[in-house]
Amino acid sequence: METAAISTHGVMEGGGSYNRHARIPAGGGNRALPYLEKAARSCALPPGNSPIVIADYGSSQGKNSLTPMRSAVRCLRTRVGRGRPIAVVHVDQHANDFNTLFEVLHSDPERYSMDDPHVFPSAIGRSFYENVLPGEHVALGWCSYAAVWLSRVPALVPGHFVAFAITGDAQTAFDRQAADDWRRFLSLRARELHPGGRLVVVLPGLNDGGASGFEPLFNGANAVLDELVEARLISGDERKRMVLGAYPRRRVQLLEPFAAEGHFQSLSVEHCELFDLPDAAWASYQQDGDVEALAGRQAAFFRAVFVPSLASAVADAGRRQAFPDWVEQRLKRRLSELLAPFHSFVQVMVLAKHCPDCPDVASLERSEG
Ligand SMILES: C[S@@+](CC[C@H](N)C(=O)[O-])C[C@H]1O[C@@H](n2cnc3c(N)ncnc32)[C@H](O)[C@@H]1O
Numbered sequence: 245m246e247t248a249a250i251s252t253h254g255v256m257e258g259g260g261s262y263n264r265h266a267r268i269p270a271g272g273g274n275r276a277l278p279y280l281e282k283a284a285r286s287c288a289l290p291p292g293n294s295p296i297v298i299a300d301y302g303s304s305q306g307k308n309s310l311t312p313m314r315s316a317v318r319c320l321r322t323r324v325g326r327g328r329p330i331a332v333v334h335v336d337q338h339a340n341d342f343n344t345l346f347e348v349l350h351s352d353p354e355r356y357s358m359d360d361p362h363v364f365p366s367a368i369g370r371s372f373y374e375n376v377l378p379g380e381h382v383a384l385g386w387c388s389y390a391a392v393w394l395s396r397v398p399a400l401v402p403g404h405f406v407a408f409a410i411t412g413d414a415q416t417a418f419d420r421q422a423a424d425d426w427r428r429f430l431s432l433r434a435r436e437l438h439p440g441g442r443l444v445v446v447l448p449g450l451n452d453g454g455a456s457g458f459e460p461l462f463n464g465a466n467a468v469l470d471e472l473v474e475a476r477l478i479s480g481d482e483r484k485r486m487v488l489g490a491y492p493r494r495r496v497q498l499l500e501p502f503a504a505e506g507h508f509q510s511l512s513v514e515h516c517e518l519f520d521l522p523d524a525a526w527a528s529y530q531q532d533g534d535v536e537a538l539a540g541r542q543a544a545f546f547r548a549v550f551v552p553s554l555a556s557a558v559a560d561a562g563r564r565q566a567f568p569d570w571v572e573q574r575l576k577r578r579l580s581e582l583l584a585p586f587h588s589f590v591q592v593m594v595l596a597k598h599c600p601d602c603p604d605v606a607s608l609e610r611s612e613g
Pocket residue numbers: 253254255256266269270273301302303304305308309335336337340370371372373387388389390391393394395549
């Protein structure tokens with residue numbers, strides 16, 4: 245099939261680049277913190293003094309995981325005291341920049357293990373479309389801005405590189421892949437969760453009209469790819485094969501597996517809500533009027549998140565190495581002429597694994613006073 249050679253990995257730019265430029269996902273994750281904290285207060289815990297496992301699915305280089313993991317640990321500590329071991333497992337693809345992740349876990353001033361000797365961080369390099377942890381192992385799962393990446397790119401997108409621009413057969417292929425991957429992701433997590441465990445999934449969202457808010461960014465970047473073909477820096481064939489395996493789902497698509505029976509396998513939906521996400525870079529620009537800084541931040545975000553996937557379609561190593569700079573410089577110029585905020589959305593979902601023997605949340609909260 246024509247797309248077979250397209251890399252689908254969705255791995256972020258290494259050397260800590262993602263950590264430096266991922267303020268938008270950080271904002272989305274922050275919006276979901278109250279739901280994570282509630283989940284940490286209500287999830288069932290393994291018996292005795294056995295370790296409580298928190299899984300962070302799609303951690304990337306770790307900086308954006310520090311606040312949610314610290315909040316989760318703090319909430320669990322109010323339930324179990326300081327001596328109980330808590331294991332935090334960061335999961336990402338094998339090609340992720342794990343060196344930066346471990347550097348962050350070891351020495352970032354915000355690291356969640358700093359003043360808690362009974363928190364044990366670790367990492368696993370494996371796709372979350374496979375089993376990553378033993379069955380009934382995880383009390384609390386967190387997955388932020390990661391399950392939007394599909395397990396593979398199912399079709400080319402003529403004239404563009406993102407799924408929002410598709411129609412016809414390509415659209416059907418993306419819709420089907422996204423539905424299959426979502427069910428697979430949920431099934432695997434259902435198996436890994438302890439009965440009564442919770443999984444909090446945070447995703448870039450779509451509003452009722454199907455807009456993500458990133459259209460100006462994606463359309464600007466698409467025009468840059470055309471420029472690169474015209475300048476003969478990349479070939480038409482390479483450009484055609486640049487497709488992101490990212491697919492923001494509508495609320496109805498996220499809820500679809502639960503529609504028939506009110507649950508999917510052993511999971512049920514405790515919460516599912518879409519929020520507007522204020523654009524922090526735009527807010528800074530409104531204060532300081534610094535066009536260079538705004539366009540620079542927007543282009544650097546695009547580079548850190550999306551360019552590695554696009555670059556994988558460039559055939560030779562020399563041009564592949566130069567490609568991120570080509571894209572970022574041209575995109576920055578375009579964005580500084582456009583000057584638009586990103587009106588994006590964040591979708592927060594809380595899932596609970598069925599547990600016949602667990603007290604209900606309300607009685608847990610009452611007993612905690
Ligand atoms: C945009 S980053 C999100 C990082 C962090 N959770 C945050 O909120 O900023 C998406 C991460 O998901 C990871 N990812 C994508 N597909 C994955 C898969 N199949 N298995 C594990 N991780 C995956 C990518 O490698 C990347 O590190």
